[in-house]
Amino acid sequence: MTKHTKRVGVLMGGWGEEREASLRTGEALAEALERRGHPVARLFAGNGLDATLREAGVEVVVLALRGRLGEDGRVQGLLEVMGLPYSGSGVLASALAMNKGVAKKLLRQHNLATPTGYVVSAQRRAEATALHADLGFPCVVKPARGGSSVGCTLVHAREQLEPALALACRHGGEALVERYVKGKEVTVALLDDRVLGACEVSPEGAVCDAAARADGAARAHLPPRLPRTRVSNLEQMALSAARALGCRGAVQVDFIVPEVGNEVVLEVNTLPGLTRESLYARIAAAAGLSFEDLAEQLVAGARLEDTPATAGDDAAVTLAQADVG
DSSP states (O other): OOOOOSOEEEEEEOSSTTHHHHHHHHHHHHHHHHHTTOOEEEEEESTTHHHHHHHHTOSEEEEOOOSTTTSSSHHHHHHHHHTOOBSSOOHHHHHHHHSHHHHHHHHHHTTOOOOOEEEEEGGGGGGHHHHHTTOOSSEEEEESSOOTTTTOEEEOSGGGHHHHHHHHHTTTSEEEEEEOOOSEEEEEEEETTEEEEEEEEEESSOTTOTGGGSTTOEEEESSOSSOHHHHHHHHHHHHHHHHHHTOOSEEEEEEEEOSSSOOEEEEEESSOOOSTTSHHHHHHHHTTOOHHHHHHHHHHHOBOOSSOOHHHHHHHHHGGGOOOO
16 A cells, blocks of 8 residues: 555535535545545535644545535535645636536537526516426426526426415525426536546436435436437536536536437536546446545546636627527
């Protein structure tokens, strides 16, 4: 076992509804790094995080955060200011990917299909009927800034729409409403701008069931039960989506693949859940990358971001021209 001298901080926990998932990811990564001889400090995100980071004396940070505040660029910005290299996407890419409405605009500008939909704020919930127009039912309502299906509802009728919006708006103040696309769920795992592989996901529960999508709570088909040419197309789409937003490190891109029609991008996750049972880790293992190898790669890829990602330059020009729908 190689003895490392660089002290690694694994940052986990946080402020949001995905705290428990973050703690599982953080502990799994910390144990894997310790097995590889890294001196590890377990750091818990919360008030006074800057002091926590200074007192820990770490030289690099592996991010195991999930959800709002952890994935949206704010913690990444703090690490930039403090000069601490960190794993995963930078400030801009994290903010873009976490804001689903903005991400949809950018993905469409790069010819990547997403489900038709619209964003509504908590203050405009009363206008939902007018905004919904002919989008139809069923539709999916979820927080515009969030993940892991938290606050997500499959809506079958108009009278269910307002309660679903109220639930989604509790998590960040805005809801994303999208036309429901029936098809196979496929996840593609990327690492440092290369494809690790893809898997088809069969959740042990209903659409929008957060528990069914928790670490290890979904049946994975590796490879997906699709023609190889279609899987290759999904993998290239995943690379294009991550590059469009300027992502780096470990990235997970989720798709719906209908039997008839084109694949659609559901979302880009810049900090996917990483336990041994997680979908990302299962894909990595199928590609010959052990969980310890994966943890090592996160440390090796940790860095600061001196300039905005290229996608951000494109975003300044294209965002004003694009519509979510």
